[in-house]
Amino acid sequence: MEEELEVLKSIYCLPGECCIDGNEVKVLLHVNGDLNSSEDRKKSGDTKIDVQVVLDITSNYPEELPVISVLSDKIHRNILLEVKKNVHKQLEPYIGSPMICEIFNAFQKQLEDRKEVVFQALDSCNSAKHDNHSNLDENLIWMTLLHLDHMRSKNRYIKTITKWTENLNLTGRLIFFERLILIVLQGHHHDIKEYVNRQRSVNVDVDSRGQSCKERMLSVLSEQKMQDTNMRFQDFSVIDFYAAKELEDFFTHWNMRDLFVSHVKHLHGVCL
Numbered sequence: 402m403e404e405e406l407e408v409l410k411s412i413y414c415l416p417g418e419c420c421i422d423g424n425e426v427k428v429l430l431h432v433n434g435d436l437n438s439s440e441d442r443k444k445s446g447d448t449k450i451d452v453q454v455v456l457d458i459t460s461n462y463p464e465e466l467p468v469i470s471v472l473s474d475k476i477h478r479n480i481l482l483e484v485k486k487n488v489h490k491q492l493e494p495y496i497g498s499p500m501i502c503e504i505f506n507a508f509q510k511q512l513e514d515r516k517e518v519v520f521q522a523l524d525s526c527n528s529a530k531h532d533n534h535s536n537l538d539e540n541l542i543w544m545t546l547l548h549l550d551h552m553r554s555k556n557r558y559i560k561t562i563t564k565w566t567e568n569l570n571l572t573g574r575l576i577f578f579e580r581l582i583l584i585v586l587q588g589h590h591h592d593i594k595e596y597v598n599r600q601r602s603v604n605v606d607v608d609s610r611g612q613s614c615k616e617r618m619l620s621v622l623s624e625q626k627m628q629d630t631n632m633r634f635q636d637f638s639v640i641d642f643y644a645a646k647e648l649e650d651f652f653t654h655w656n657m658r659d660l661f662v663s664h665v666k667h668l669h670g671v672c673l
Contacts, residue, residue: 402458402462402501404499406426406501408502409421409426409428409501413428413429413505417429424457425455425456425457425458426456426467427456428454429452429453430451430452430453430454431450431451431452432449432450432512432513432519433449433516450475450519452472453471453472454469454504454508455469455470455472456468456469456501457469463495463496463498463500464497465496467501469485469488469489469504471484471485476519484512484515487511488508488511491507492507541590541627542587542588542626542627543590543593543624543625543627544585544586544625544627544657545585545586545587545624545625546583546584546585546621546622546660546664547586547597548581548583548620548622548668549584550582550619551580551582559575561603562584562600563637565596565599566586567637569592569595570589571586571587571592571596571637572586572636572637573585573588573634574634574638574640574651575639576640576642576651577640577641577642578641578643578645583622583665585634587627587633593624597619600619622660622664623660623664632655632656648665
């Protein structure tokens with residue numbers, strides 16, 4: 402058996418490929434994808450799959466097969482079991498003869514023969530994970546803080562904003578304090594993005610000549626996922642404040658004090 406192990410080490414000679422510890426022999430096999438692998442697979446680094454085959458060589462070797470384990474975090478367990486079953490059948494003629502190298506050769510061939518199935522299953526798994534992740538993101542609630550420079554046609558502007566938030570199922574507050582105008586929006590990220598796009602691309606106000614114009618002075622002060630500590634608005638409404646302390650208390654009450662300190666406190670007109 403010593404000669405077999407020396408041959409094995411000469412074949413799998415790269416760092417980490419072969420490890421021998423007493424009667425336990427571990428070899429790391431590789432299954433390489435096609436050169437024309439999908440872009441998603443290339444990005445995820447799944448163009449090569451590692452498979453570890455472990456032999457526990459019993460005292461009756463070679464009169465009986467070693468106890469074989471096959472491990473991979475990228476190949477489905479059912480595929481690995483099928484490969485192992487076929488290898489056992491393939492090795493039956495070698496019982497009674499040296500077979501350690503043949504075991505690993507058999508595993509490599511079985512894996513190569515199933516390469517297309519292995520990578521198709523991996524692509525399907527990655528796609529499902531991506532879809533689940535996308536669905537999870539879709540279900541998250543975001544909160545965005547916007548700053549408007551001015552409103553010349555206030556009633557028209559408020560009516561338009563209220564209509565959009567209703568159409569996009571957004572909640573929040575339109576806040577007025579002296580010359581300061583803020584909008585807090587809560588909802589799904591794609592709906593908030595659509596709202597911002599509308600406000601920047603649709604005529605919502607009038608210019609100094611009284612002609613309809615788009616919003617050129619909209620600033621996104623903050624955009625973040627809702628935290629467990631944040632409170633949800635149940636509707637969208639307009640609120641006026643007449644003192645800076647009232648404005649601060651509003652953000653504190655709704656567990657948004659971090660937004661106030663980071664983005665609102667230093668805006669023009671807010672003096673505490």
